[in-house]
Amino acid sequence: MFSLSPDDIQAIRLSLQVATAATLIGLPFGIGTAYLLVYVRFPGKSIVEGIVNLPLVLPPVVVGYLLLLLFGKNGPFGSLMLTFDIRVIFTLTGAIMASTVVGFPLLVRSIRTGMEGVDSHYIQASRTLGAGWWDCLTTIILPLSGRAILAGMTLMFARSLGEFGATIILAGNIPGLTQTIPLAIYQYTSTPGGDKMALSLCLVSISLSFAVLLISNTVNKSMEKR
Numbered sequence: 001m002f003s004l005s006p007d008d009i010q011a012i013r014l015s016l017q018v019a020t021a022a023t024l025i026g027l028p029f030g031i032g033t034a035y036l037l038v039y040v041r042f043p044g045k046s047i048v049e050g051i052v053n054l055p056l057v058l059p060p061v062v063v064g065y066l067l068l069l070l071f072g073k074n075g076p077f078g079s080l081m082l083t084f085d086i087r088v089i090f091t092l093t094g095a096i097m098a099s100t101v102v103g104f105p106l107l108v109r110s111i112r113t114g115m116e117g118v119d120s121h122y123i124q125a126s127r128t129l130g131a132g133w134w135d136c137l138t139t140i141i142l143p144l145s146g147r148a149i150l151a152g153m154t155l156m157f158a159r160s161l162g163e164f165g166a167t168i169i170l171a172g173n174i175p176g177l178t179q180t181i182p183l184a185i186y187q188y189t190s191t192p193g194g195d196k197m198a199l200s201l202c203l204v205s206i207s208l209s210f211a212v213l214l215i216s217n218t219v220n221k222s223m224e225k226r
Contacts, residue, residue: 003200004197004200004201004204005197007175007176007179007184008184008197008200008201008204010175010176010179011175011179011180011181011183011184011201012181012201012204012208014092014095014177014178014179014180015161015180015181015182015208016161016208017092018092018095018096018099018160018163018167018180019099019157019158019160019161020157021096022096022099022100022103022156022157022160023103023107023153023156023157023160025096025100026100026103026104026107026156027107027149027153029104030104030107030108030111030152030156031111031142031149033052033108034108034111034112034114034115035115035137035141036048037049037052037108037112038112038115038116039115052104052105052108053105053108053109054105055101055102055104055105056105056106059165060102060163060164060165060166061165061166061169063098063101063102063165063166064098064165064166064167064168064169064170065169067094067097067098067101067166067169067170068089068169068170071088071089071094071097071170072089073089088170089170089171089172090171090172090174090177090178091171091177091178092171092177092178094167094170094171094172094178095167095170095171095178095180097170098163098166098167098169098170098171099159099160099163099166099167100160101166102159102160102163102166103155103156103157103159103160103163104156106152106155106156106159107152107153107155107156108152109152110148110149110151110152110155111145111148111149111152113148114144114145114146114147114148114149114151114152115141115145115148117144117145117148118140118141118144118145119144122140122144123136123140123141126139126140146223147220147223147224150216150219150220150223151216151220154212154213154216157212158209158212158213161180161181161205161208161209161212162182162205162209163180163182164182164183164186167180167182167183168183168186173186173187181201181204181205182205184201185198185201185202185205188201
């Protein structure tokens with residue numbers, strides 16, 4: 001029979017907290033970025049698109065190291081944030097930031113696909129009736145892209161639950177503070193006799209991921225009926 005230690009339970013809580021925070025923080029930026037890429041014409045659009053998708057092709061460890069350079073004590077953003085007493089390195093904030101950056105491209109790609117599927121005639125008709133871009137966004141584009149937004153949030157949440165490389169570089173592996181489920185599993189596999197505990201956390205991770213997919217599918221079917 002498998003059991004979980006207090007540190008394991010805390011790792012599960014931190015994983016859920018990090019995944020939830022990363023998804024909620026990334027959502028408005030993901031919607032804004034997708035809208036920008038789909039409906040706005042501007043020079044250098046392909047460069048912006050490449051930067052947004054870059055975390056998909058870079059190893060997570062590289063992403064974590066780049067974030068470490070940017071938000072470290074001597075980094076351009078790190079020194080600025082220290083003036084406001086905001087610490088990123090080896091903190092829960094760093095874990096959330098790492099998960100947000102790594103999962104963000106999945107969120108944007110899904111939302112962008114949904115926005116591209118919106119019939120342009122609806123938008124043109126609303127503009128003819130005097131609706132501004134905000135009205136079009138909130139009454140036409142977002143409702144019709146609802147299923148894609150949900151899919152993107154699901155992908156980002158699941159990706160954040162499994163984030164390892166960028167998190168361990170930026171936030172470290174500190175039990176009770178930054179140690180999420182993947183980091184705890186890594187620690188157990190590096191410890192003699194830790195296989196049983198690692199397997200327990202693997203089962204928890206599988207259960208959480210399955211639950212997320214099940215909830216997403218249920219909500220998706222409900223939205224489809226509407």
